[in-house]
Amino acid sequence: MIGPVIGVLYDGFAYGMLLFLLSVGMSVTLGMMNFVNLAHCAFGMLGGFVTVTLINKFGWPFLATLPVAFLAAAAVSVVLERILFRRFYRSGDLDQCLLTIGVVFMSIAIAAYTFGTEQQPVRLPSWIRGSVLIGGQNFGVYRAFLIVVALAVTAVLVGALEYTRFGARVRAAVDNQRMARGLGINVDWIFALTFALGSGLAGLGGSLAIEVVGLDHSFALTYLIYVLIVVSLGGMGSIGGTFAAAVLLGVSDIAGKYYVPQVSAFLIYVLMVGLLMWRPIGLFGKR
Amino acid sequence: MTAALSAKGINKRFGSLVVAGDISFELPVGERCALIGPNGAGKTTLINLLTGMIEPDGGEIRLGGEDVTRMPPQQRVRRGLVRTFQINSLFPRLNPLEAVTLAVCERRGESRDFLSRLATKREAIEEAHDILKSLRIAHVCYRETRELAYGQQRLLEIALALATKPKVLLLDEPAAGVPKEDSGELFTVIDGLSRELTIFFIEHDMDVVFRFASRILVLVGGRLLLEGTPAEIAADERVREVYLGKAGHG
Amino acid sequence: MSLATPADIGPTEFLAARARWRPVEIVFWLAAITPYFIAADYLQLAGQILITGLFALSLDLILGYAGIVSLGHAAFFGLGAYATGIASKHGWGEPLTGLLIGGLVAGVVGFGASFIVARFRGLALIMITLGLDQIVAEAANSMGWLTGGADGLQGVKTWPILGLFRFDLYGVTAYWYALIVTFLFFLLVRRMVNSPFGLSLQGIRENSTRMLAIGARNHAHVRTVFTIAAFIAGVAGALLTETTETVSLETLSFQRSADVLVMLILGGVGQLYGGLVGALIYMVARDQFSDINPQYWYFWIGLLLVAVVVFLPNGIVGGVKKLGGLLGRRGT
Numbered sequence: 115m116i117g118p119v120i121g122v123l124y125d126g127f128a129y130g131m132l133l134f135l136l137s138v139g140m141s142v143t144l145g146m147m148n149f150v151n152l153a154h155c156a157f158g159m160l161g162g163f164v165t166v167t168l169i170n171k172f173g174w175p176f177l178a179t180l181p182v183a184f185l186a187a188a189a190v191s192v193v194l195e196r197i198l199f200r201r202f203y204r205s206g207d208l209d210q211c212l213l214t215i216g217v218v219f220m221s222i223a224i225a226a227y228t229f230g231t232e233q234q235p236v237r238l239p240s241w242i243r244g245s246v247l248i249g250g251q252n253f254g255v256y257r258a259f260l261i262v263v264a265l266a267v268t269a270v271l272v273g274a275l276e277y278t279r280f281g282a283r284v285r286a287a288v289d290n291q292r293m294a295r296g297l298g299i300n301v302d303w304i305f306a307l308t309f310a311l312g313s314g315l316a317g318l319g320g321s322l323a324i325e326v327v328g329l330d331h332s333f334a335l336t337y338l339i340y341v342l343i344v345v346s347l348g349g350m351g352s353i354g355g356t357f358a359a360a361v362l363l364g365v366s367d368i369a370g371k372y373y374v375p376q377v378s379a380f381l382i383y384v385l386m387v388g389l390l391m392w393r394p395i396g397l398f399g400k401r
Numbered sequence: 402m403t404a405a406l407s408a409k410g411i412n413k414r415f416g417s418l419v420v421a422g423d424i425s426f427e428l429p430v431g432e433r434c435a436l437i438g439p440n441g442a443g444k445t446t447l448i449n450l451l452t453g454m455i456e457p458d459g460g461e462i463r464l465g466g467e468d469v470t471r472m473p474p475q476q477r478v479r480r481g482l483v484r485t486f487q488i489n490s491l492f493p494r495l496n497p498l499e500a501v502t503l504a505v506c507e508r509r510g511e512s513r514d515f516l517s518r519l520a521t522k523r524e525a526i527e528e529a530h531d532i533l534k535s536l537r538i539a540h541v542c543y544r545e546t547r548e549l550a551y552g553q554q555r556l557l558e559i560a561l562a563l564a565t566k567p568k569v570l571l572l573d574e575p576a577a578g579v580p581k582e583d584s585g586e587l588f589t590v591i592d593g594l595s596r597e598l599t600i601f602f603i604e605h606d607m608d609v610v611f612r613f614a615s616r617i618l619v620l621v622g623g624r625l626l627l628e629g630t631p632a633e634i635a636a637d638e639r640v641r642e643v644y645l646g647k648a649g650h651g
Numbered sequence: 652m653s654l655a656t657p658a659d660i661g662p663t664e665f666l667a668a669r670a671r672w673r674p675v676e677i678v679f680w681l682a683a684i685t686p687y688f689i690a691a692d693y694l695q696l697a698g699q700i701l702i703t704g705l706f707a708l709s710l711d712l713i714l715g716y717a718g719i720v721s722l723g724h725a726a727f728f729g730l731g732a733y734a735t736g737i738a739s740k741h742g743w744g745e746p747l748t749g750l751l752i753g754g755l756v757a758g759v760v761g762f763g764a765s766f767i768v769a770r771f772r773g774l775a776l777i778m779i780t781l782g783l784d785q786i787v788a789e790a791a792n793s794m795g796w797l798t799g800g801a802d803g804l805q806g807v808k809t810w811p812i813l814g815l816f817r818f819d820l821y822g823v824t825a826y827w828y829a830l831i832v833t834f835l836f837f838l839l840v841r842r843m844v845n846s847p848f849g850l851s852l853q854g855i856r857e858n859s860t861r862m863l864a865i866g867a868r869n870h871a872h873v874r875t876v877f878t879i880a881a882f883i884a885g886v887a888g889a890l891l892t893e894t895t896e897t898v899s900l901e902t903l904s905f906q907r908s909a910d911v912l913v914m915l916i917l918g919g920v921g922q923l924y925g926g927l928v929g930a931l932i933y934m935v936a937r938d939q940f941s942d943i944n945p946q947y948w949y950f951w952i953g954l955l956l957v958a959v960v961v962f963l964p965n966g967i968v969g970g971v972k973k974l975g976g977l978l979g980r981r982g983t
């Protein structure tokens with residue numbers, strides 16, 4: 115009995131880390147600009163396809179593709195932000211949703227056109243696909259890698275937000291945009307950078323996700339729902355909240371699939387609706 | 402006679418900021434009472450507290466003798482405690498006729514009727530039109546609200562409030578943003594409203610305050626500094642210091 | 652409308668004139684019967700368009716008039732579809748009462764959900780509606796004994812309408828049936844949005860805080876309109892079941908919720924005809940492009956969505972109205 119519990123917690127935590135990477139950028143954009151970016155997972159998908167292409171077409175090593183996936187997602191997102199999204203920061207929720215879901219649809223079609231509709235095959239180096247036996251318990255190396263990367267990213271993010279000038283400006287902009295502008299902070303510029311950073315992390319998440327959940331053209335929509343759950347539960351603009359919500363969702367999802375496979379999806383949504391009714395601003399939201 | 406509205410020991414903090422500190426006062430029926438105080442004194446917050454849009458940390462609010470402290474805002478409105486907003490809060494894509502008719506229908510309980518055409522509620526519509534006429538904006542009442550001039554929108558704020566047949570009307574800087582020449586006229590209209598109606602208004606222009614108020618409350622830093630007739634307030638040293646003095650320099 | 656000045660028309664007459672039938676509306680409904688005469692091959696499609704249009708109309712009622720964003724409206728469509736289908740499978744295939752069964756089941760669930768919906772707004776509301784739809788869909792999926800699960804509900808048989816009109820292979824009966832039902836519900840919705848209640852809904856959409864400050868019963872209004880919209884969505888679902896004689900889990904899916912929203916936005920939100928026009932354009936286009944990979948089709952839908960949000964904030968119907976207004980002004 116203990117064995118499965120530890121295994122489920124381990125896998126669930128690793129899955130939660132993945133969800134965290136995919137969600138954190140969206141949470142920050144929501145908190146800062148009140149912008150509902152449903153296209154966020156499209157940037158994750160972009161990162162995934164960059165990795166697949168670099169490995170399969172150009173024979174790059176897996177690890178080397180990760181920074182490229184990050185940069186590609188960041189670059190594309192900032193272009194979209196500058197020419198399209200930023201015109202809608204003052205629009206209603208619905209317009210923002212529709213605009214960005216339109217981008218999702220286009221990204222899905224482009225992915226299907228370019229890469230087909232099958233699951234993308236990737237071969238990872240063998241050292242990372244194995245598992246180690248500790249105390250009679252198998253721990254996948256890849257998941258450990260995932261956890262290490264996500265925790266490192268979190269540490270860097272939190273550190274940068276707390277201790278750098280840029281971080282202070284971001285916090286000011288999330289807290290009170292008007293005041294930040296008043297203090298002479300260039301909120302537009304800060305936001306573009308943050309947007310790129312968040313999308314880049316999603317791109318990284320997309321690459322890392324291939325081994326765990328696979329990658330196909332519909333990734334941008336499939337994982338959108340999970341990301342939305344994380345963001346709305348975490349409370350927008352809160353990194354700690356996003357982290358906690360991602361872990362909660364990751365562990366519940368894996369546990370549900372393991373213990374009650376028939377009704378696990380059902381339970382996830384009941385959990386989400388229940389929590390949102392209890393705290394509509396998210397578990398850790400401030401507003 | 403019981404007061405139209407009374408507040409006893411109202412307290413409210415935002416974090417460490419005291420925005421209402423032990424505020425008590427009474428408004429007799431029919432009084433025109435002004436609330437003055439420097440920016441950020443907590444005047445709007447006091448109206449929010451009285452109308453139930455913010456919950457007080459402590460204290461008691463009575464409307465015509467009835468305790469309404471825990472009552473939701475829309476129920477207080479139905480009992481006659483109605484406000485307007487410092488920053489226009491209107492229905493941009495409805496025209497004034499529709500907006501005021503909507504308020505009248507809500508009051509008359511006709512807004513639940515989803516099977517009759519609006520035009521069959523002739524009485525409600527005529528009443529709405531009369532209110533718009535009395536505020537002198539009937540000539541623009543078929544235009545969308547967002548197309549109206551700012552001063553007309555300020556009047557529509559009041560029209561909406563009147564449509565609920567208030568007993569106590571709380572006006573949050575009704576003339577905010579209206580040119581000084583026009584604000585006198587606006588207050589003449591307000592002053593001409595029924596004498597049964599109790600009016601509590603926030604206003605920065607001291608000329609207007611002294612002309613229309615029969616009593617004045619001075620709020621500074623979330624506390625009632627003083628209350629009295631216009632003559633008493635004008636003569637008071639402290640008021641000169643915190644309020645008139647500053648205005649005089651600026 | 653912009654020509655009328657307060658001098659020449661009284662307030663009641665002004666409001667009455669706004670609700671009057673316009674010639675273009677009559678043309679629209681006359682056009683709705685032309686497929687029978689000129690496009691007999693397409694009657695099947697026309698019937699589907701009408702059903703989807705009715706579904707979109709029910710969404711317009713809550714989104715366009717009361718300003719409630721729902722990403723889970725398919726829940727009620729699917730509930731209606733399944734309720735009618737299950738009744739039919741168990742021996743009651745009478746179509747008119749079938750519609751009532753579908754509408755009532757969806758309406759009762761909608762009434763329950765309306766207590767939740769009335770309390771929330773913004774992202775939380777979007778996520779809650781989406782979650783409720785997923786809960787219903789997952790429940791239907793796992794109750795295979797009742798719903799047929801992933802295989803869909805088999806064995807649905809619809810009796811002739813009033814015992815007279817048999818559903819035929821060419822979809823002629825289905826088309827007329829869908830047209831009449833849709834038209835009747837359209838009349839109901841049209842009356843509703845022009846009623847005092849409809850005016851209050853628009854007040855909630857425009858500024859719900861101000862509504863509270865004039866003593867309005869926002870929660871009660873939202874509950875009423877949400878229940879009615881759920882009922883109509885259920886009737887639309889029931890229509891689909893009766894005319895196709897199958898029900899699949901797709902009727903409850905997120906995809907359907909998103910599709911109907913897209914159609915409504917395309918057509919125009921809060922314009923009464925937006926849902927019908929949007930359903931027409933969307934479904935005709937999909938039919939025309941049906942031989943290309945459905946995945947590619949999403950590119951054009953996505954592009955269209957972006958274009959509508961950027962260039963046509965009131966959808967196609969809104970754009971046409973504006974154009975008509977400009978031309979009209981130039982003419983006089």
Ligand SMILES: Nc1ncnc2c1ncn2[C@@H]1O[C@H](COP(=O)(O)OP(=O)(O)OP(=O)(O)O)[C@@H](O)[C@H]1O
Binds near residue numbers: 415439440446487
């Ligand atoms: N929701 C809130 N949360 C925190 N602080 C608030 C909130 N609302 C108001 N305040 C603060 O409370 C104080 C009083 O605000 P209020 O709006 O009541 O002032 P006011 O007297 O109406 O000023 P003005 O003359 O500018 O309208 C201000 O310092 C304001 O910043």
Ligand SMILES: [Mg+2]
Binds near residue numbers: 444445446487
């Ligand atoms: Mg104020």
